[in-house]
Amino acid sequence: MTTQVSDGTQAIEARKLTKRYDGFVAVDGLELAIEPGEVFGFLGPNGSGKTTTILMWLGLTEPTMGEALVWGHNATREPIQVKRIAGYVPESVGFYEDLSARQNLIYTARLNHIPRRQAEEAIHRAMGYVGLGEVADKKVGQFSRGMRQRLAIADIMVKEPRVVFLDEPTLGLDQEGVNRVMELIQRLSQEQGITVVISSHQLHQVQQVCRRVGIMSRGRMVALGTVEELGQALGTQGLMVDIEVEGWDEALLADLRRVDGVEHVDAAERFITVRCQPQTRPSLARAILDRDCLLVQMRSKDLTLEEIYLRYFTGGEDK
Amino acid sequence: MGAIFWKEMTDYLGSRRFVVLLAFIALSGVYTVFVAAQTIRADVANAPTEMVFLRLFTTGAGLLKPSFVTFVGVYGPFIGLALGFDAISGERSRRTLGRLLAQPVYRDAVINGKFLAGAATIGLVFLTIFLIIGGMGMRLLGYPPGFQEIAFMAVFLVVSVLYITFWLGVAILASVFFERPVLSALVSIGLWLFFSLFILMVARSIADFAVADTSTLEQQIRHGSIQGNAMLFSPVYLFREATVTLLTPTATQVATMLLSPLGPYSQITPSALSLHQTMLLVWPHLIALVGLTVVTFTIAYIRFMREEIRT
Numbered sequence: 001m002t003t004q005v006s007d008g009t010q011a012i013e014a015r016k017l018t019k020r021y022d023g024f025v026a027v028d029g030l031e032l033a034i035e036p037g038e039v040f041g042f043l044g045p046n047g048s049g050k051t052t053t054i055l056m057w058l059g060l061t062e063p064t065m066g067e068a069l070v071w072g073h074n075a076t077r078e079p080i081q082v083k084r085i086a087g088y089v090p091e092s093v094g095f096y097e098d099l100s101a102r103q104n105l106i107y108t109a110r111l112n113h114i115p116r117r118q119a120e121e122a123i124h125r126a127m128g129y130v131g132l133g134e135v136a137d138k139k140v141g142q143f144s145r146g147m148r149q150r151l152a153i154a155d156i157m158v159k160e161p162r163v164v165f166l167d168e169p170t171l172g173l174d175q176e177g178v179n180r181v182m183e184l185i186q187r188l189s190q191e192q193g194i195t196v197v198i199s200s201h202q203l204h205q206v207q208q209v210c211r212r213v214g215i216m217s218r219g220r221m222v223a224l225g226t227v228e229e230l231g232q233a234l235g236t237q238g239l240m241v242d243i244e245v246e247g248w249d250e251a252l253l254a255d256l257r258r259v260d261g262v263e264h265v266d267a268a269e270r271f272i273t274v275r276c277q278p279q280t281r282p283s284l285a286r287a288i289l290d291r292d293c294l295l296v297q298m299r300s301k302d303l304t305l306e307e308i309y310l311r312y313f314t315g316g317e318d319k
Numbered sequence: 320m321g322a323i324f325w326k327e328m329t330d331y332l333g334s335r336r337f338v339v340l341l342a343f344i345a346l347s348g349v350y351t352v353f354v355a356a357q358t359i360r361a362d363v364a365n366a367p368t369e370m371v372f373l374r375l376f377t378t379g380a381g382l383l384k385p386s387f388v389t390f391v392g393v394y395g396p397f398i399g400l401a402l403g404f405d406a407i408s409g410e411r412s413r414r415t416l417g418r419l420l421a422q423p424v425y426r427d428a429v430i431n432g433k434f435l436a437g438a439a440t441i442g443l444v445f446l447t448i449f450l451i452i453g454g455m456g457m458r459l460l461g462y463p464p465g466f467q468e469i470a471f472m473a474v475f476l477v478v479s480v481l482y483i484t485f486w487l488g489v490a491i492l493a494s495v496f497f498e499r500p501v502l503s504a505l506v507s508i509g510l511w512l513f514f515s516l517f518i519l520m521v522a523r524s525i526a527d528f529a530v531a532d533t534s535t536l537e538q539q540i541r542h543g544s545i546q547g548n549a550m551l552f553s554p555v556y557l558f559r560e561a562t563v564t565l566l567t568p569t570a571t572q573v574a575t576m577l578l579s580p581l582g583p584y585s586q587i588t589p590s591a592l593s594l595h596q597t598m599l600l601v602w603p604h605l606i607a608l609v610g611l612t613v614v615t616f617t618i619a620y621i622r623f624m625r626e627e628i629r630t
């Protein structure tokens with residue numbers, strides 16, 4: 001876990017950030033620094049404190065202790081400064097249904113004190129960007145979920161934010177919708193250098209766009225790093241190997257357990273599952289052949305982010 | 320706050336629910352005045368000649384044809400309730416509150432903007448209705464109102480707007496406390512019922528408690544006075560007493576005042592009052608109405624400012 005001291009260059013920071021509701025700790029001493037231009041995946045199951053943390057960064061919820069900083073502005077003390085540079089797409093975002101998409105964005109622009117002409121241009125550009133240019137004057141009441149989600153992205157673009165918080169932006173979208181939203185987020189970060197925080201409990205969707213991910217569990221960040229780093233951290237704990245063997249017996253299992261570097265052996269039906277160091281795989285094969293058993297297949301399970309998440313999360317659960 | 324004010328004002332004036340309600344209030348209001356004018360014309364020989372214009376507002380013909388004042392007192396609150404009941408709860412149920420508060424506006428600008436936009440809308444509506452009535456009155460009565468009458472009407476206009484704004488405050492209060500607009504609407508209608516009807520029972524109970532024995536006239540008067548004062552906690556009766564004082568400066572209706580639930584202490588003197596004298600009489604009512612509105616809105620304001628926003 002990294003604990004970076006701010007020298008004013010961090011886009012988003014949490015310092016000992018804590019939020020307690022009566023008798024319940026939603027966020028527990030969170031330490032986090034996100035660099036400018038970074039796309040950060042904020043993972044964790046529902047109720048793990050992601051939304052609460054985002055709300056504290058936006059100055060919408062007051063921390064019990066610690067600080068939430070956005071470009072050096074304390075979100076609790078200077079919420080207006082933070083809201084000027086931060087865009088926020090809440091989970092299941094809503095719009096004024098009786099107004100057209102354009103009117104909704106004009107309202108946002110006015111709340112941000114953007115001059116009328118400049119706002120109209122920005123809205124035109126943003127609507128085109130998210131692919132809603134043709135339905136700009138339709139009432140939002142007729143929009144599908146995917147369209148609303150994209151409209152929400154256009155909505156935050158109007159104010160030209162420096163940081164963007166998206167809370168579960170892919171929730172309830174079909175695969176195509178998810179892809180479009182993720183692509184937009186990626187472009188936002190690449191083309192405009194916007195710092196992005198995406199909270200999600202669907203890892204594979206976030207995996208493609210995030211440079212780093214942090215996994216929250218019960219208000220604590222239990223893992224932080226790039227997807228590869230997290231994988232390696234787990235890799236040192238041993239690799240899981242599935243071996244399909246015809247006609248295995250207890251003697252073979254005993255042999256396998258004796259192989260150097262093997263940590264654990266388990267068997268069920270035709271499969272033997274071995275947890276071992278990566279370099280021991282050839283020795284495993286040799287042990288099986290020595291017993292004259294038929295080795296049908298052998299494959300090591302590479303850890304997907306899903307598994308990383310599950311392992312860290314279940315680890316968090318045990319504590 | 321300007322952006323929120325104008326957006327809300329546009330929403331109010333353009334919303335279907337408001338247009339329906341406005342049409343109902345305006346048409347019914349105009350109808351009461353029309354009936355009043357007919358009654359006044361039919362009885363022109365016996366009627367007093369002073370302040371005839373004001374009688375357009377106070378003349379009713381029984382339960383089914385109430386006077387304009389009664390009409391505003393009873394149904395006017397619904398304008399306020401209709402404007403306010405989903406002020407905050409609506410933002411929540413549409414899930415726009417989080418997005419709205421993530422914009423660089425102070426949180427109180429949201430609730431202040433909505434309240435002021437509602438009050439301005441109420442003012443606009445009443446100004447319109449009064450102008451229509453003024454024009455109608457001139458045509459039906461055949462002469463324009465004098466300066467005195469215009470002044471009384473203007474004060475009446477202000478009192479009406481304050482009264483309805485109080486109900487706007489009640490509705491906004493309910494909208495802050497309840498998540499769902501339906502619940503918020505029901506609760507605010509419940510408060511209206513309480514202040515219109517149940518307050519009678521409450522006031523009587525208070526009076527009964529204070530004066531248990533009402534065998535002598537003196538005790539009866541005390542009983543009535545306590546009951547009358549207790550009822551002034553209700554804006555409905557504040558409005559009624561203030562408007563009756565305002566619109567019947569000639570005190571032609573002393574008899575009905577004596578029979579009214581407000582009791583014989585209602586301050587009517589049997590000669591025409593000047594605007595100045597009337598203002599002295601209704602000033603406390605105005606202050607009380609404003610006070611009640613301020614209290615209501617302050618509770619809503621504090622609650623909204625302290626609320627945890629859970630998008």
